[in-house]
Amino acid sequence: MMFLMDFFRMSMRRLLHILLLLFMVPISSHANNILVLKRGAMSDYDRAVSGITDYFSQYGTDLQTDIKDISTFKGSLSTLLSGNPDVILTIGTKVTKLIKEQAPNQKIVFVMAYEPYSNKILDQEGQPTATITGVTADIPIEQELNHFQQMLPEAKRIGVLYNNNHSHEFITELTEKANSRGLEVVGIDVESSRNVPTALKQIENNIDVFWIVADPTILERNSRKQIMLFWIKKNIPIVGIAANYVKAGALYCVSIDSYEAGQQAARMCAGVVDGLGPVDIPIESPNKFKVVYNSEAAGKLSIKIPVEVIQTGQSISK
Template identity: 25%
Template sequence: MKRKPRIRPSILFFLLVTVYWLLVTNMCLAMSHTIAVLKTRSLPVYENALQQIKEELKKNKFIVYDLEGNKAKEEAIFSNLRRQKVDLILSFGTLATQVAKEKEKVVPIVFTYVLNPVASGLLSELGPTKTNLTGVALDIPIEEEFSNFKLVVPTLKTIAVIYSPKETGIIVEKANAVAAKMKLVLKPIPISDSSEVPQKLELLKDADGLWMTADSVVFTPRNTEYIILYTLKEGIPFMGASEEFVKAGALCGKALDLETINKQTAELVKTVLAGKNSGEIPIATPAKVDLVLNAHTAEIINLPLSSAALKQAKVVFK
């Protein structure tokens, strides 16, 4: 008579733990949680994102707070927020995230629509924070930016960047290391005040292209106009930081897929509400980034666009 196979105790224990964890996770997901939404200010992009996130998290209750760009409102907001006994804080923008980080050390915080959190001092690195904070940063890998720039400008060897060391020095330092690995040369052009930009433009003539960081000291409305007109006049390929810059006259740039970012944010919220420690979750970056081209600019600066670049571009302005 054959003996029935016996399940080892260790395997049985593992199966029981797995089943228990799945049950607990499903119960957490099925529960209704209270989410406090903290916005830096009311912007259409935040409103659209919040609507999509709410669709992804239908069973949960949302309480919305707006700083209106004013940090002084934090005390009144958090006094009310704490009375609500929220399960999670969802912050939109840098100011809202800074306030949430300063005011709350226990309730999990998931941030989104934050650009350059390391350069701004919000985070020390784009890894697990080991605190109650995680989220989605809008940072695009520099390797990807330079690869796209070289795809559009095959002769690219020397890349200039105008920047304020106080605002984007960390980013430029990282970009220098990335450029070296890619056998490119980065030419940093530092400024201390936005008024210096027009006189620094002459230094671009020794470069094969200009790369833009999201530096508010450099890219004031007036300086942006100067830079675009100068690069068009001198035939210098300019890689802008967004689709808006390309539309305005930059040769190329990148466009974030906002629906994908919103979905990434919602998934992070789900993960935290299911019981995952927010401090153990690495900071996410955009999962999808599109190349944008300006064919009219390419014609003005006498740069033929390759079929490979045109094929990869999601948007081509003409």
């Protein structure tokens, strides 16, 4: 009899505890809305979107995801933002910069953004702000150099063009780490894209390979074309920064796994929805990488792609 009374008391306490929790938990009057913005139909962007949507489909809260491509959106940016999203998840550097400038008070999680400090997305190197955090597209230099020596073991002199106002820290670190491996960085600081042709001629006879860096001056449309055509004609291997450069004739690039990066960014968004501020969520580097290589370019340069790269990387061509 005493046992039954104790069991009854314990069951009642548990029931009261559950009821109390139910009444204490607020019921949201609206679903959490996440606006996902990209620009253009790049396959890497689409894979990032897949990672994002797959993550949110498994997340246990009420989330509504609205995906828009601003290159095809017919309305104004203010119309796009008029739904007052709880978080905007931006894919790519240009979209992230645009939204930061146009909606400075909006909570933003970015993914696949290059050099977010140099590109004025972040106020301090590697530090989130009150409104912005995310996953960079930047690959650790040691990782880059590991793949460089795997792909081009005979190359010793690396040519780079850069704007010192944007890429000073990156070039300094690249030079130091390359030197420690017996490699030399032959770099020229270009003030604007107008200086690119002259700078290319200055280093054309002094390098074994040209490395494209994620510098806004170098990545301007005219600069990109000039650089690619110049070195392809000279039969000098090019290290790109993304798969589209490899498709255009670069030998290879070290690429992030954009699906995985999308999942990382989605997890950060979930944190913001759950009450964390962007400033509380550290900036992350991509978790996974792969080598994307151009077999046709390798053939023209008489370069043999390592077996390990063939097994684990991705072949791409024009």
